[in-house]
Amino acid sequence: MATLKGNCLVAQSGGPTSVINASACGVIQEAFKSGEIDQVYAALHGVYGILNEDLFLFNDESPEEIELMKVTPASALGSCRYKLKSIEAGEADYRRIIDVFEAHNIRYFFYIGGNDSMDTANKVSQYAQRVGYELRAIGVPKTIDNDLPITDHTPGFGSTAKFIATSIKEVGLDARVYDYPTVTICELMGRNAGWITAASALAKDFEDDAPHFIYLPEVPFSLEKFGEDIKAAIEKYNYAVVAVSEGIKTADGKYISELCDPNAVKDAFGHVQLGGASEVLQNYISQNVCKKVRIVNYSSIQRCAAHWASLTDNEESFMCGQMAVRYAIDGHTGKMVGMSRGKGKEYECETQLIDLDDVANKEKTIPAEWINEEGNFIKQPLIDYIRPLVMGEVKIRMENGLPRYARLHKKLVEKRLGKWNEK
Amino acid sequence: MATLKGNCLVAQSGGPTSVINASACGVIQEAFKSGEIDQVYAALHGVYGILNEDLFLFNDESPEEIELMKVTPASALGSCRYKLKSIEAGEADYRRIIDVFEAHNIRYFFYIGGNDSMDTANKVSQYAQRVGYELRAIGVPKTIDNDLPITDHTPGFGSTAKFIATSIKEVGLDARVYDYPTVTICELMGRNAGWITAASALAKDFEDDAPHFIYLPEVPFSLEKFGEDIKAAIEKYNYAVVAVSEGIKTADGKYISELCDPNAVKDAFGHVQLGGASEVLQNYISQNVCKKVRIVNYSSIQRCAAHWASLTDNEESFMCGQMAVRYAIDGHTGKMVGMSRGKGKEYECETQLIDLDDVANKEKTIPAEWINEEGNFIKQPLIDYIRPLVMGEVKIRMENGLPRYARLHKKLVEKRLGKWNEK
Numbered sequence: 001m002a003t004l005k006g007n008c009l010v011a012q013s014g015g016p017t018s019v020i021n022a023s024a025c026g027v028i029q030e031a032f033k034s035g036e037i038d039q040v041y042a043a044l045h046g047v048y049g050i051l052n053e054d055l056f057l058f059n060d061e062s063p064e065e066i067e068l069m070k071v072t073p074a075s076a077l078g079s080c081r082y083k084l085k086s087i088e089a090g091e092a093d094y095r096r097i098i099d100v101f102e103a104h105n106i107r108y109f110f111y112i113g114g115n116d117s118m119d120t121a122n123k124v125s126q127y128a129q130r131v132g133y134e135l136r137a138i139g140v141p142k143t144i145d146n147d148l149p150i151t152d153h154t155p156g157f158g159s160t161a162k163f164i165a166t167s168i169k170e171v172g173l174d175a176r177v178y179d180y181p182t183v184t185i186c187e188l189m190g191r192n193a194g195w196i197t198a199a200s201a202l203a204k205d206f207e208d209d210a211p212h213f214i215y216l217p218e219v220p221f222s223l224e225k226f227g228e229d230i231k232a233a234i235e236k237y238n239y240a241v242v243a244v245s246e247g248i249k250t251a252d253g254k255y256i257s258e259l260c261d262p263n264a265v266k267d268a269f270g271h272v273q274l275g276g277a278s279e280v281l282q283n284y285i286s287q288n289v290c291k292k293v294r295i296v297n298y299s300s301i302q303r304c305a306a307h308w309a310s311l312t313d314n315e316e317s318f319m320c321g322q323m324a325v326r327y328a329i330d331g332h333t334g335k336m337v338g339m340s341r342g343k344g345k346e347y348e349c350e351t352q353l354i355d356l357d358d359v360a361n362k363e364k365t366i367p368a369e370w371i372n373e374e375g376n377f378i379k380q381p382l383i384d385y386i387r388p389l390v391m392g393e394v395k396i397r398m399e400n401g402l403p404r405y406a407r408l409h410k411k412l413v414e415k416r417l418g419k420w421n422e423k
Numbered sequence: 424m425a426t427l428k429g430n431c432l433v434a435q436s437g438g439p440t441s442v443i444n445a446s447a448c449g450v451i452q453e454a455f456k457s458g459e460i461d462q463v464y465a466a467l468h469g470v471y472g473i474l475n476e477d478l479f480l481f482n483d484e485s486p487e488e489i490e491l492m493k494v495t496p497a498s499a500l501g502s503c504r505y506k507l508k509s510i511e512a513g514e515a516d517y518r519r520i521i522d523v524f525e526a527h528n529i530r531y532f533f534y535i536g537g538n539d540s541m542d543t544a545n546k547v548s549q550y551a552q553r554v555g556y557e558l559r560a561i562g563v564p565k566t567i568d569n570d571l572p573i574t575d576h577t578p579g580f581g582s583t584a585k586f587i588a589t590s591i592k593e594v595g596l597d598a599r600v601y602d603y604p605t606v607t608i609c610e611l612m613g614r615n616a617g618w619i620t621a622a623s624a625l626a627k628d629f630e631d632d633a634p635h636f637i638y639l640p641e642v643p644f645s646l647e648k649f650g651e652d653i654k655a656a657i658e659k660y661n662y663a664v665v666a667v668s669e670g671i672k673t674a675d676g677k678y679i680s681e682l683c684d685p686n687a688v689k690d691a692f693g694h695v696q697l698g699g700a701s702e703v704l705q706n707y708i709s710q711n712v713c714k715k716v717r718i719v720n721y722s723s724i725q726r727c728a729a730h731w732a733s734l735t736d737n738e739e740s741f742m743c744g745q746m747a748v749r750y751a752i753d754g755h756t757g758k759m760v761g762m763s764r765g766k767g768k769e770y771e772c773e774t775q776l777i778d779l780d781d782v783a784n785k786e787k788t789i790p791a792e793w794i795n796e797e798g799n800f801i802k803q804p805l806i807d808y809i810r811p812l813v814m815g816e817v818k819i820r821m822e823n824g825l826p827r828y829a830r831l832h833k834k835l836v837e838k839r840l841g842k843w844n845e846k
Contacts, residue, residue, distance in 0.1 A: 170496050170497070176497075179472075307590075307593065402592060
């Protein structure tokens with residue numbers, strides 16, 4: 001493959017994670033090292049920033065702050081939920097992206113994000129080929145939800161899993177101190193996939209430890225069965241702690257949270273805005289089983305707890321960023337950097353190339369054989385799958401008793417094109 | 424003072440913290456070292472366990488697990504919310520406590536807890552004197568709320584402050600990534616005192632950092648002013664993150680959470696069960712100012728996050744336990760171990776003895792001079808007061824990627840008395 005000299009652009013999209021900046025840092029530092037790439041651009045707020053030509057240069061940022069990005073949570077470049085239409089329906093957006101790339105001689109495009117972002121990277125790569133603009137576009141996965149197909153797991157999941165398992169261990173100790181029965185409902189993210197909720201099982205060393213039950217979106221949810229489970233746990237242990245996915249649904253496919261709020265809002269991708277499942281469960285339990293019910297909703301805490309990130313996840317996320325650059329320089333485009341787990345007894349992980357066509361807009365959920373018969377807990381092989389991903393702790397730079405996270409200048413470069421007219 | 428040979432009993436009460444077991448560990452290890460104390464008893468579930476004669480011995484627990492208690496969150500001995508009446512109204516309970524103490528030759532009583540527990544320790548000490556039972560009762564303070572009077576601060580507060588400031592720094596980074604306006608409402612504990620909520624200010628290094636506003640129970644709350652504040656922050660920064668106390672009240676003394684739930688439940692101490700303030704604020708903001716409003720309710724996460732405890736708080740909590748034993752052996756009773764801050768530039772802290780009469784059932788709130796004129800943020804001297812309390816990190820023993828916390832056998836000792844008849 002002929003070398004391709006030019007600039008690169010890195011951008012982030014979708015929900016933040018504890019390690020999405022570690023991936024960006026991998027891209028940036030590897031690009032500087034590569035010898036092929038001149039300027040390292042970033043777009044503010046993902047593809048939306050490209051369309052607006054809101055770009056800044058990592059050449060202008062201090063290497064120390066770039067290094068700090070490795071352990072800084074949330075999308076340092078800004079994120080967006082802007083959804084590109086199909087090329088047929090919204091060609092003007094694609095034309096504009098190529099115009100912006102051309103104006104800044106951007107020949108490498110690294111898009112860090114989840115399912116929707118991989119779709120965007122794929123379409124941009126396809127459109128560039130169609131119009132004959134030489135571009136290498138590589139997707140770098142990121143999602144705490146762990147719901148991308150083919151790749152063994154996704155950067156971001158291990159850190160959320162570690163924080164959640166730790167915190168539910170702690171909340172479990174907190175919940176069991178009283179002499180009267182209590183119920184604690186821990187609500188977790190993950191949309192239609194239960195990986196994060198499943199990770200709570202790592203907190204449990206003994207039968208009486210939290211969590212006592214785990215409710216996944218992969219299993220139809222019944223309020224009555226839930227009530228019976230809680231009753232049984234209280235009779236045995238005098239307390240019950242359960243982990244519940246925000247996306248649990250009834251057998252007829254209704255989100256539990258919708259039972260509470262019939263006017264659930266949809267986001268720009270047509271996804272229902274979830275949340276509120278716990279309140280429905282709390283009402284049911286306090287009326288039917290036990291009066292003392294506490295909700296612990298991990299909300300955005302679970303996706304940005306970089307102070308307790310997994311070292312394994314952190315290093316792998318960085319590696320995915322690095323490898324994206326190497327793959328692109330090797331001539332690849334339209335691919336995602338995936339992760340492949342070794343077959344040996346000791347955990348090993350290396351990157352692999354996955355066609356973006358095969359991952360865009362697809363969801364990987366928990367296989368049925370990893371869920372128990374009753375549908376209210378997970379089986380050992382799933383714990384064995386998650387465990388290596390939470391190993392190790394990240395060293396955080398502390399200042400005045402708190403983490404010192406990266407702070408970028410993000411000085412926008414002068415625009416070379418006219419204003420973009422958003423349709 | 425004549426030496427007093429006999430056994431001791433340690434118990435915990437009230438809400439758990441990250442370091443309440445560090446204090447217990449201080450009591451236990453110092454008691455074993457003392458030479459004066461023979462058996463180290465614990466009561467399960469505080470005073471309720473004493474009344475039921477549910478006791479176990481730390482002489483039967485492994486020293487390694489006792490050492491691990493130093494970093495284990497939540498009340499390892501169990502807690503209770505059982506409220507002793509006045510001696511006049513409920514003498515039978517006091518008689519029973521002394522009977523249990525006498526049956527096991529317990530001459531030292533260490534009660535670790537908050538305001539209500541200090542009241543209990545005080546009354547037990549007074550009753551023992553009245554009936555001529557030689558007993559030394561010392562209160563060891565513990566409350567994340569930091570609302571005990573006279574003592575400079577309370578064990579437990581520093582760790583919650585460190586976790587909350589860290590997490591709000593992270594949630595603040597998470598909240599600012601989008602290209603559209605968002606509002607994040609972080610709800611914090613503390614009852615009628617705003618210390619925990621105030622600690623969120625430590626997260627802010629620059630004007631645009633979270634939190635943008637802080638709403639304390641010490642300041643009458645107005646929904647309209649709140650809406651104006653949020654609007655101003657969104658105009659300036661395109662996002663707003665606020666820290667709100669669960670106990671904020673309107674000018675006429677109504678809890679904001681009660682505006683939502685008129686059937687608020689009261690606990691055994693007659694305290695209103697708080698929570699729900701955020702939902703009222705969320706509704707108001709989404710209807711009047713900004714549609715995207717996320718609630719981050721720290722619920723019990725904030726009081727048991729031992730994985731991110733403050734080393735200063737941890738060491739001071741242990742010291743309070745140790746000193747309780749030394750003060751008791753020196754002959755004191757009816758006292759609480761308080762903390763006194765040195766006047767020098769470098770932070771220093773030593774213990775002091777405080778009359779339980781002076782602390783029982785009293786609350787210390789934030790002085791008006793530490794709150795800004797607008798009543799929506801705190802002033803630098805309050806940050807300077809909190810900062811030393813969050814310094815340093817505790818070393819956690821890790822096992823399989825997660826904290827390994829203490830696990831006690833708690834094998835109950837044989838009962839020597841008949842069953843207690845709870846009235």
